[in-house]
Amino acid sequence: MSRDGRSGAGGVDPEELWLRPGEPRRGRKPSFSRAAITAAAVALADTHGLEVVTMRRVAAEVGAGVMSLYSYAPDKDTLLELMVDHVSGELTATDPPSGDWRADLKAVTHVQRAHMLRHPWLPAALLTHRVPGPNTLAFLEHVLAVLRPTGLDGAARLEVFAQITSFVTGHVSHEIAQAAVSRSPDRTAAEGRYLAAVAADGCHPELAEALAAPRRPLAPDATFTRFLNRLIDGLDTD
The missing domain is CATH 1.10.357.10 (Tetracycline Repressor, domain 2)
Structure with missing residues (x-):
């Protein structure tokens, strides 16, 4: 969800999201990271359901101001993409294909x-x-x-x-x-x-x-x- 509460109409830019650094480049070094924000959102969704995952609620979980989160995830659509890929890290393949x-x-x-x-x-x-x-x-x-x-x-x-x-x-x-x-x-x-x-x-x-x-x-x-x-x-x- 965007700052005014609406879903981002333009969709998520995959190059911006995955090919460019996710950390803010200017200003004081923050006490949290995109990974921490994503993990907090996942924990909320696991416990309470996806509907409770808002930028304000996630900010409270990591102890940040809600506006500071927008440099990591500008809207809820982006946050959702981060969450899906975060948990996809659990889908690790330990063995190569057997051929069957x-x-x-x-x-x-x-x-x-x-x-x-x-x-x-x-x-x-x-x-x-x-x-x-x-x-x-x-x-x-x-x-x-x-x-x-x-x-x-x-x-x-x-x-x-x-x-x-x-x-x-x-x-x-x-x-x-x-x-x-x-x-x-x-x-x-x-x-x-x-x-x-x-x-x-x-x-x-x-x-x-x-x-x-x-x-x-x-x-x-x-x-x-x-x-x-x-x-x-x-x-x-x-």
Whole structure:
């Protein structure tokens, strides 16, 4: 958000953000840094949600005047880009690709899910995140290397990365929402009764058959793995 409270209409300049120094060049040396500001914003979002992350609140966390933050992050859009790349530093690849691209891609995707669950604000942030920083680029480089044995060209490998990331983002968003619903047993019971009534009305035979089938394991890890296997095992590389 800009100084007057509005989102920056011009968007984030990636050259300004990532290719030029992030520290003010003139004046007294500050007692904080762009990294400290970003870490404070991430901690706020992890604990309280993205909606509480404002320039004023972050300034209070680092013990700075709000106006002094604008030389590091001129608006909330820029701060969000910094936050996304900051946490992307956790997506480190310790092993080189094995050559089994499906197994490697599944491992990468499990890492992405765990990462988003640690930072529940991240799926929403990724919907508007457009400027990959150095940590994000390092992770992307690893995934593109994982996909090299597919024989796909570079553009197609980028598409697969986008497809997988979109799947994980959507799935984790659903997991977070379902966890909130599960804390309301009355609502869960009401939904069960509703679906049972719909299945019995004779107008939805396909749904009735699906609901009568043996249930798959509902544990979050098992559900994610099942969905992921269907997606990656079915990827067409021709």
